[in-house]
Amino acid sequence: MRAERPAEVTDDPAPTGRRVVLRSLSGQRRLVAGASLLAASHQACEALVPVVIGVLIDQAVAPGSLGALVRWLVVLAALFAVLSFSYRHAARAAERAAEQAAHRLRIELGERVLDPRGGAEAGRLPGALVNIATDDARRVGRINSALPFGVAGLAGLLVSSVALLLISVPLGLLVLLGTPPLLWLAHLIGRPLERRSGAEQERAAYASGTAADLVTGLRVLKGLGTESAAVARYREASRDSLAATLRATRAQAGHDGALLALTGLFIALVALVGGRLAIGGTISIGDLVAAVGLAQFLLGPFQIFAWVNGMLAQGRASARRVASVLAAPPAVSAGNGRLPENVAGHLRLTGVAHKALTGVDLDIAPGRLTGIVAPDPAAASALLECLGRDADPSAGVVELDGVELADLHPGDVRAAVLVAAHDxxxxxxxxxxxxxxxxxxxxxxxxxxxxxxxxxxxxxxxxxxxxxxxxxxxxxxxxxxxxxxxxxxxxxxxxxxxxxxxxxxxxxxPPVLVVHDPTTAVDAVTEARIAAAITEVRRGRTTVLVTTSPALLATAHRVALIDDGAVAAEGTHRDLLQAHPAYRSAVLT
Structure with missing residues (x-):
C-alpha cells in the first residue's frame, strides 16, 4: 500500500526574515518594477508642475504673451494627465503585488504547518499560527506595495534636485546633499517602531491563541466550573496585547512626528535660501515661484519616505515571525524506506522510550485485535505519538512489517497506520x-x-x-x-x-488502526454493540485499542498492560482480570 505524499516545504531549509522579504519581492518583481516605473513617472510629473508654472510666469504672464500662455497650459494639462494615469495604474499594480505576495506566504505557511513531518506548531497556540499566517503575511506583502512609492519618492527628489540645480546651483546642492542624512535619520527613527511592532504582533498572536484555546474547551471549562480562571487568563493576555499595541502606536506616532518635524525644517531651509537668492536678484520671479513650489513639493516625497519606512519596519518584524515558522525544524525526519506493497500490519516495539514510556517491548500480531491498557494518560499519549510517527522514540525502535517507522516517510506511515485520537x-x-x-x-x-x-x-x-x-x-x-x-x-x-x-x-x-478511548461518552448498551461490531468490521486487519473499557478489551485477542512506562503484563482480558491486581484496578475502577 503506497499513498501519495503530501507536499513539503523544501525551497529554503532555514529562511530568515531578510530572506522572506527578498523572496516576497522577487516573486512579484515584474509587478513591483512596473509599479515603480509608473509611480516614479507620477512623482516626476508632480515635481515638474511647479517648474512649468515658473516657466509659464516668466515666458507668458510677465511678457503678456497669449500664445505662450496657451502652449504652457497645454503642457501643464498633459503633465496632469500623465501623472493621473501613472498613479492609478501604479497603485493597482502595487496592491496586486502586495496581495499576491501575502497569498503566496499564506500558502507556504499552510504547507509548512500541514507538513507531515510536523514541528511548525511546537510551542505555538493554533491562534498564534493563524495570526502569523494572516496579519504577519499581510504586513510582509505590503512591502511590495510600499517599495514602488519609495522609488517614486526618490524619483521625485531627483527631478526636483535637477530642476533646482538648473534654477540655482546652491539650491540643488542643498537638496542633493541634505537628503541622504535625512534618510539615514529616518532609518534610525524607525528602529524603535520595528522592535515594538514585533512585540505587538507577538502579544496579539498570543491573545488570539488563548481565545481560540478557551473557546475550543468552553464546554469542559463550564463543566469544571473554571470559567472565572479562564476569563482571568484571557483578560491578562488581552491586557498585555493592548499594552503592546499602545506602545507600538506611540512609537508610530513618534516616528511620524519626528520625520514630519525634520522634513518641515528641511523644506523651510530650502524656501529660506530660495527667498534670499530671489531678493538678491540671482533668480527671477518665475524661478522663485518654481523654487517655492518645489520646496513645498518636497513634503510629498518625505511623507512617502515616512510611510514607506514605517511599512518596512513593520514588514521586517513580521518577516522574522514568518521565518520562525518556516525555519522550524521538523519533529521527525522524512525517511527513505519503503513498506511492502501489501502491508500485513505486524507491529513490533522494542525498548521504546519516549516521554512517559521507559522501555516498551510489545509484539502486535498482524490481523489481530490487541488491547492496550495504560492507566497513566501520559503513557497512552506517548505510545500514540510513536505509533502515528508524530515523534520518534528517544530510544528503541517501532517496526511495521519489519521496517522501522523512523526509516519511513511520515506520510507513508500514516497511510498504513491510522491513529484515531480520543479528541x-x-x-x-x-x-x-x-x-x-x-x-x-x-x-x-x-x-x-x-x-x-x-x-x-x-x-x-x-x-x-x-x-x-x-x-x-x-x-x-x-x-x-x-x-x-x-x-x-x-x-x-x-x-x-x-x-x-x-x-x-x-x-x-487502513491496514493498521489504532483507536484511543472511542466509547467514553456513550452508554453501556451502545458500547457493547460497538465492541462486537469493531471485531467483525476489522476482521483480518490489525487493530489496536488503547482503552480501559472492559467491553472493548473483552473482544481483544490479546491485552497488554503498560505500567510505569513498560509492559507489565500480557494475556487475555479474562486472565488479566483474575491474575493481575493493577490491571483489575485500571479497568474496573
Whole structure:
C-alpha cells in the first residue's frame, strides 16, 4: 500500500526574515518594477508642475504673451494627465503585488504547518499560527506595495534636485546633499517602531491563541466550573496585547512626528535660501515661484519616505515571525524506506522510550485485535505519538512489517497506520462527508468512476456507520447523514461526535488502526454493540485499542498492560482480570 505524499516545504531549509522579504519581492518583481516605473513617472510629473508654472510666469504672464500662455497650459494639462494615469495604474499594480505576495506566504505557511513531518506548531497556540499566517503575511506583502512609492519618492527628489540645480546651483546642492542624512535619520527613527511592532504582533498572536484555546474547551471549562480562571487568563493576555499595541502606536506616532518635524525644517531651509537668492536678484520671479513650489513639493516625497519606512519596519518584524515558522525544524525526519506493497500490519516495539514510556517491548500480531491498557494518560499519549510517527522514540525502535517507522516517510506511515485520537475533531460539512473524509473518498455518488466502485464505497460506509452506531445518530438528525455538522462538531453531543469520529476511522479501513478511548461518552448498551461490531468490521486487519473499557478489551485477542512506562503484563482480558491486581484496578475502577 503506497499513498501519495503530501507536499513539503523544501525551497529554503532555514529562511530568515531578510530572506522572506527578498523572496516576497522577487516573486512579484515584474509587478513591483512596473509599479515603480509608473509611480516614479507620477512623482516626476508632480515635481515638474511647479517648474512649468515658473516657466509659464516668466515666458507668458510677465511678457503678456497669449500664445505662450496657451502652449504652457497645454503642457501643464498633459503633465496632469500623465501623472493621473501613472498613479492609478501604479497603485493597482502595487496592491496586486502586495496581495499576491501575502497569498503566496499564506500558502507556504499552510504547507509548512500541514507538513507531515510536523514541528511548525511546537510551542505555538493554533491562534498564534493563524495570526502569523494572516496579519504577519499581510504586513510582509505590503512591502511590495510600499517599495514602488519609495522609488517614486526618490524619483521625485531627483527631478526636483535637477530642476533646482538648473534654477540655482546652491539650491540643488542643498537638496542633493541634505537628503541622504535625512534618510539615514529616518532609518534610525524607525528602529524603535520595528522592535515594538514585533512585540505587538507577538502579544496579539498570543491573545488570539488563548481565545481560540478557551473557546475550543468552553464546554469542559463550564463543566469544571473554571470559567472565572479562564476569563482571568484571557483578560491578562488581552491586557498585555493592548499594552503592546499602545506602545507600538506611540512609537508610530513618534516616528511620524519626528520625520514630519525634520522634513518641515528641511523644506523651510530650502524656501529660506530660495527667498534670499530671489531678493538678491540671482533668480527671477518665475524661478522663485518654481523654487517655492518645489520646496513645498518636497513634503510629498518625505511623507512617502515616512510611510514607506514605517511599512518596512513593520514588514521586517513580521518577516522574522514568518521565518520562525518556516525555519522550524521538523519533529521527525522524512525517511527513505519503503513498506511492502501489501502491508500485513505486524507491529513490533522494542525498548521504546519516549516521554512517559521507559522501555516498551510489545509484539502486535498482524490481523489481530490487541488491547492496550495504560492507566497513566501520559503513557497512552506517548505510545500514540510513536505509533502515528508524530515523534520518534528517544530510544528503541517501532517496526511495521519489519521496517522501522523512523526509516519511513511520515506520510507513508500514516497511510498504513491510522491513529484515531480520543479528541478527534469534526469539520464543517454533512455527517456523511465527515465519515468519508478520512478514506480520501467523495460521498457516494459524487465523483465515483464506476457502479462497482460506488457500490463498494456504499457498503464500506454503511459498515462503518453501523459498527460505530452512527446510524442511530443519523436517524436522530433531521436530514439523516446529510445533516450539516458545524465546526468541530459542536452541533452534536459528545457521544454523537465520538461515534462519527469512530465511523470515520473505520471507513478509512487502513491496514493498521489504532483507536484511543472511542466509547467514553456513550452508554453501556451502545458500547457493547460497538465492541462486537469493531471485531467483525476489522476482521483480518490489525487493530489496536488503547482503552480501559472492559467491553472493548473483552473482544481483544490479546491485552497488554503498560505500567510505569513498560509492559507489565500480557494475556487475555479474562486472565488479566483474575491474575493481575493493577490491571483489575485500571479497568474496573
Amino acid at each position: 478527534a475533531d469534526l469539520f464543517e460539512g454533512s455527517l456523511l462527508e465527515n465519515v468519508t473524509a478520512a478514506a480520501g473518498a467523495n460521498p457516494p455518488g459524487d465523483g465515483v468512476d464506476t457502479l462497482a466502485e460506488r457500490a463498494a464505497l456504499d457498503a464500506g460506509v454503511r459498515r462503518a456507520l453501523d459498527a460505530s452506531a452512527t446510524d442511530e445518530v443519523a436517524r436522530a438528525l433531521p436530514q439523516g447523514v446529510d445533516t450539516a455538522v458545524t465546526e468541530r462538531g459542536r452541533s452534536l453531543s459528545g457521544g454523537q461526535r465520538q461515534r462519527v469520529a469512530l465511523a470515520r476511522a473505520l471507513a478509512a479501513d
